[in-house]
Amino acid sequence: MLGKADATPMIAVTDLDRARKFYEDKLGLKTEDEWGGEGFTLKSGDTLVNVYRSEFAGTNKATALTFDVDDIDKEVSELKENGIFFEKYDLPGLEPRGDFYVGEGGFKTAWFKDPDGNILSLIEGED
Numbered sequence: 001m002l003g004k005a006d007a008t009p010m011i012a013v014t015d016l017d018r019a020r021k022f023y024e025d026k027l028g029l030k031t032e033d034e035w036g037g038e039g040f041t042l043k044s045g046d047t048l049v050n051v052y053r054s055e056f057a058g059t060n061k062a063t064a065l066t067f068d069v070d071d072i073d074k075e076v077s078e079l080k081e082n083g084i085f086f087e088k089y090d091l092p093g094l095e096p097r098g099d100f101y102v103g104e105g106g107f108k109t110a111w112f113k114d115p116d117g118n119i120l121s122l123i124e125g126e127d
Contacts, residue, residue, distance in 0.1 A: 009047070009065050012054035013116045016040065019051050022115050026082040058117030065120050072100050072108040072124040079112065087111040087119070 013019035016039065023029045023042055032048060033041040039052030049065065069075045076086065076099050086099040089111065094101035100110035100122070107125040114120060 009049045011049060011051045011064060011114070011118055012057040012059075013051055013114070013118070014053065014055070014057045015115070016051070016053055018115050023049075023051065026079070026084060058114075060118065062119065063111065063121050064118045067120070067122050069122050069124050072110060072122050075122055076100055076110055084112050087113065 011019075016037075020031065020040065024031065029042040029044050029049070031040050032043045035041075035052070039050060042049045042051060044067065067075075080086075080099070087110075088096070089101075091101070094103050094109070097108075100108050102108050105125070107123065109124075110122045112120055
């Protein structure tokens with residue numbers, strides 16, 4: 001079955017140039033591959049993320065991509081310096097702490113959106 005296959009996140013966007021600037025300049029990901037004007041592949045750690053053009057970009061109401069970080073305080077601060085705004089949610093079991101939330105067991109999480117409204121998150125301390 002698929003348990004041994006690598007899986008690649010797919011992020012739909014309406015404007016590839018705007019998305020590239022966001023993911024490279026604001027988040028610090030690097031372009032790994034180009035797909036002839038219809039998309040590109042980014043590298044984040046050991047993960048490849050495909051970004052492609054779609055009229056359905058931003059229609060997902062759930063988290064599309066999560067970044068596992070070692071220091072959420074530092075990452076939130078750096079992202080805010082790059083113009084990222086963090087989302088506020090009222091979720092059971094999560095206590096707000098500024099721009100991030102603390103959950104059971106002390107894990108921390110934060111959410112923000114890309115220019116198309118895709119929900120992205122940071123998480124620290126959950127294995």
